[in-house]
Amino acid sequence: MATTTTETKPNWFLAFVASSIGRKILMALTGLFLILFLTVHLAGNLYLLAPILGEVEQGRLFNEYAYFMGHNKLIQIVSIGNFAFILLHIIVSIWLTRSNIAARPVGYAYNSGNRSSWQSRTMMILGTIVLIFLAVHLPHFWAKSKFGGLEEITYNGVQMHNLYIATVEAFKQEWAVILYVVSMVGLAFHLYHGFQSAFQTLGLNHKKYTPFIKTLGFAYSIIVPFGFALIPILMYLN
Numbered sequence: 001m002a003t004t005t006t007e008t009k010p011n012w013f014l015a016f017v018a019s020s021i022g023r024k025i026l027m028a029l030t031g032l033f034l035i036l037f038l039t040v041h042l043a044g045n046l047y048l049l050a051p052i053l054g055e056v057e058q059g060r061l062f063n064e065y066a067y068f069m070g071h072n073k074l075i076q077i078v079s080i081g082n083f084a085f086i087l088l089h090i091i092v093s094i095w096l097t098r099s100n101i102a103a104r105p106v107g108y109a110y111n112s113g114n115r116s117s118w119q120s121r122t123m124m125i126l127g128t129i130v131l132i133f134l135a136v137h138l139p140h141f142w143a144k145s146k147f148g149g150l151e152e153i154t155y156n157g158v159q160m161h162n163l164y165i166a167t168v169e170a171f172k173q174e175w176a177v178i179l180y181v182v183s184m185v186g187l188a189f190h191l192y193h194g195f196q197s198a199f200q201t202l203g204l205n206h207k208k209y210t211p212f213i214k215t216l217g218f219a220y221s222i223i224v225p226f227g228f229a230l231i232p233i234l235m236y237l238n
């Protein structure tokens with residue numbers, strides 16, 4: 001017994017990732033980080049609605065917010081972590097689903113009544129919808145902001161990207177509005193399942209708190225995607 005402990009110690013991270021529970025914990029932790037990112041992202045994006053609510057210098061609040069986010073050193077580090085976590089979340093999810101499928105007894109999971117495999121397949125489909133959304137979303141705004149292709153605007157002598165105008169132009173297109181709204185439905189279901197299984201994986205199951213966590217997860221997975229969907233709809237209508 002003592003020999004096994006000494007042998008596995010140096011490779012504890014590899015052993016952790018290679019175990020099914022280790023991968024589940026990684027999925028839960030990266031997922032919870034991304035949930036946090038989405039909350040902050042939505043809060044910042046709400047500045048896009050300020051012109052509709054009467055902002056005099058149309059888009060200034062959003063542009064200054066985006067400028068701050070793009071120039072703050074701490075946020076730049078968090079942003080790298082964000083992309084790393086998105087990548088890790090995707091890689092581990094593929095790994096987990098493959099091992100779930102390989103471990104299923106006979107035939108397809110939903111035929112054999114294997115609930116956890118069925119759930120992970122559903123999560124993969126919903127996650128793919130979110131990934132397709134990101135494949136359109138990131139070139140739309142983030143890539144242009146980082147690699148060029150945006151108009152510039154100056155406020156109080158500070159020149160910055162006019163990301164507000166880029167979003168106005170993007171949401172003039174019906175297909176973009178439809179894509180954002182449909183993707184947010186996929187995101188809502190993905191978050192709903194993800195939120196609950198993350199808490200379950202981390203063992204935060206308690207008679208007293210589980211109903212509250214479930215309600216919180218339910219509210220979060222409706223409010224956040226709804227907020228994201230509302231932005232293109234309102235901008236299109238205005």
Ligand code: HEM
Nearest residue numbers: 045066070079082130137141142145163167228229231232
């Ligand atoms: C109305 C909906 C949304 C709008 C208007 C919006 C807008 C933007 C803009 C303008 C940026 C570029 C910021 C910059 O580089 O300065 C950005 C970045 C990003 N967005 Fe969104 N976004 C929306 C929804 C979403 C959703 C639902 C997700 C995830 C599922 C998402 C994921 C990201 C990511 C990962 C980045 C890169 C962030 C980073 O630099 O760390 N966005 N978004």
